[in-house]
Amino acid sequence: MKKPSDSGDTGYGIGDLLGLGSQSVRKNYYPALQDRIEELEKERNRYKWLFENALHGIFQANLRGGFVAANPAMARMCGYDSVEELITRVVRLREQLFCGSGEFDVIRQEILDHGSLSAREARLRRADNTPVHVAITLLRRPDLGPEVVEAFVADITERHQAREKLRQLNADLERRVEERTDELQNANVVLRYQIEQREKVEQELVVAVDAARDANESKDKYLAAASHDLLQPLNAARLLVSALIDSNLPVDESRLVQRVQRSLESAEDLLADLLDISKLDQKAMQADYVHTDIGALMRGLAEEFEPLAENAELNFRVRVGVGRVRTDPRMLTRILRNLLSNAFRYTAEGGVLFAARKRGPNLEIGVWDTGIGIEKAKLEDIFREFQQILPKGGSRQGVGLGLAIVERMARVLRCEIRVESVYGRGSCFSVLIPLTSVAQLPAGLPDRETPMPASSSFGGLQVLVIDNEEPVQESMRALLARWGCQVVTAGSAASAMEYCQSTDIILADFHLDDELTGCEAIHTVRRHFDRDIPAAVLTADRSDDTRRLITAQYLPILNKPVKPNRLRALLTSLVASLNPERD
Incomplete structure (x- = not known):
């Protein structure tokens, strides 16, 4: 009987399932199985090691x-x-x-x-x-x-901590941004307030500037009106005093009249200086550049100061320049006139030289004197307002604005002012004009001395004076009559044509009645007599607009108060134009 197997009814045991049912089979597969078991053990050990480590x-x-x-x-x-x-x-x-x-x-x-x-x-x-x-x-x-x-x-503790730190940093950054935003908002509020305040201040400044401008305009109008009202009676007084000086008066009376003349001259110079320095400070004085004959300009000034040199018994020499300079002749004339006035004022004996010469790249027009001179330490002060260099024991003359006006006018003309002086021996003031502004200037200026013309004689010269101020008419008539002129005075062009049958020269005030001007009066008289009568305008109005208007009519200008030597020089120039052979 067959022995029952472990497989029960099937008749198959575990060995049969693994292919080891018989002894021979087990013997054949045992090495392979042993190898497989070892591999599995190694794999298990490897995973165990990974698991544990x-x-x-x-x-x-x-x-x-x-x-x-x-x-x-x-x-x-x-x-x-x-x-x-x-x-x-x-x-x-x-x-x-x-x-x-x-x-x-x-x-x-x-x-x-x-x-x-x-x-x-x-x-x-x-x-x-x-x-x-x-x-x-x-x-x-x-x-x-x-x-x-x-x-x-x-x-992930480190990652979490880093993330928390980043979150904290972000939170801190947000907080700082918020704080900074608040600061910026506050700063913007402050800035906006400051801007509003600044705009308010700017508006107030605009109002203040407008008010200042209006005040300046009012001041200019006041100065113009005041100068006209003050200069008119000064003009009449100067002319009457000049007529008295030309009269044969006793010595004592003549001396008193000369003192009156000097007082009037001081008042006139002071008023003119104050008006000019006011315009220069406001930059209201602008240069009108034209080609100017240097020789004619210097000769006109020389003729003006010749009587002063004769009265002071000073040797006055003139070396006239040649050529035409592009400048403002009125301002250049004022500069040179102030320099000449100072030279004669501070020179008691010796003489004054008025000369032009080429100096490097410039044309130099200078005034040399043998006066009191200036100490080196005071040279920089003389161009300040109200500064004067007085001789020992000397009295103050003027208010000290002459050289301040010279320096500022030269700055407007882009010229240089130089001064050299030896205390006790004399001074030299000169104006340097760049040669780029000079036309037709020869290589060397003449070094000869130009003789001064003798005082002109106006015997029989018919002069028509048109002025709406009777005192001015009377003073002009008295002075011109002393010079030998036949004078007719009138208050307007209409009355002039009614009383005047003929005339050689017309001298007209600029501001006449009924808002008419001397220019219009001159043209009316010229049309009436149907000829181009030599004429000039006398005015106390020193504004630039008035000067430009008169200059545009090609009429000479003489500012009031009229100085006799300037009036004589003007008449001499007008008489010369009567000669048809002269331009």
């Missing part, structure tokens, strides 16, 4: 209970000394492993729904009840049980 935590657990298995990394991560301690002490994952039961419930539900969970961040409870931040990956193992899972856990 992994850097991240690995565990198998039942979500309804605790750990089934865990590696040492998991125990260390949770703060336990060994795996056995971890498994023994943590028997409920929900309450003992996770920091929050709600967090565990969410993870459990998600693993049950989806079967896996990847890198979910969570907080696990350590043995000392402190939290550890982890990233956990779960895989459900339904083959081992309905809620059995295997998990891989990475400690």
Whole structure:
């Protein structure tokens, strides 16, 4: 009887299933099986080594209970000394492993729904009840049980701390941005306030500037009106005094009349200087550049100062320049006149030289005198307002505006003023005009002395004076009659044509009655007599507009108060134009 096998009714045992049913077969397959078992053992040992030495935590657990298995990394991560301690002490994952039961419930539900969970961040409870931040990956193992899972856990504490630090930095940055924004908003509020205040100040400044401009215009109008009203009686007084001086008066009376003349001259010079310095300070005096004959300009000034030189018994020499200069003749004449006036004022004996010469790249027109001279320490002060260099024991003459006017007018004309002086021996003041402004200037200016013309004789010269001020008519008639002129005076062009049958020269005031001008009166008389009668305008109005208007009519101008020597020079020039052979 066959011995029953271990296979029961089937008749197959385990050995049969493995192919080892017979003894011969077992002997044939045993080496291969042994090799396979060894390979499996090695594989198991390798996975065991990886499991036990992994850097991240690995565990198998039942979500309804605790750990089934865990590696040492998991125990260390949770703060336990060994795996056995971890498994023994943590028997409920929900309450003992996770920091929050709600967090565990969410993870459990998600693993049950989806079967896996990847890198979910969570907080696990350590043995000392402190939290550890982890990233956990779960895989459900339904083959081992309905809620059995295997998990891989990475400690992300450093990442969490870095993230928290970044969040804190962001929070600090946001706070600083908010603070800075508040500061900027406050600064903007302050700035807006400052801008509003500045705009308010600017508006007030505009109003103030407009008020100042209106005040200046009012002042200019006042000065113009006041100068006209003051200069008119001064003009009449000067002319009457000049007529008295030409009369044969007793010595005492003559001396008194000369003192009156000097007082009137001082008043006239002071008023003229104040008007000019006011215009220069306001930059209201502009240069009108025209080509000017230097020789004619210097000869006119020489004729003007010759009587003064004769009265002072001073030697007055003139070396006239040749050529035409592009300049403002009125301003250049005023500069040179002030220099000549100072030279004669401060020269008691000797003489004055008035000369022009080429000096390097400039045309130099200078005034040399043998007067009191100026100390070197005071040379820089003489061009300031109200500064005067007085001789020892000398009295003050004028108010000290002459050289201040010279310096400022020269600046307007872009010329240079030079001064050289030796105290006690004399001074030299000169004006340097760049040669680029000179036309038709020969290589060398004449070095000869030009003789001064003798006083002109106006015997029989018919002069028509048109002026709406009777005192001025009377004084002009008295002075011109002393010079041998036949004078007819009138207050307007209409009355002049009524009483005057013929005339050689017309002298007309600029401002006449009924808002008419001397220019219009001159043209009316010329049309009446149907010839171009030589004429000039006498005016106390020193404004630039008035000067330009008269100059545009090609009429000479003589400012009031009229100085006799300037009037004589003007008459001489007008008489010369009567000669048809002269331009």
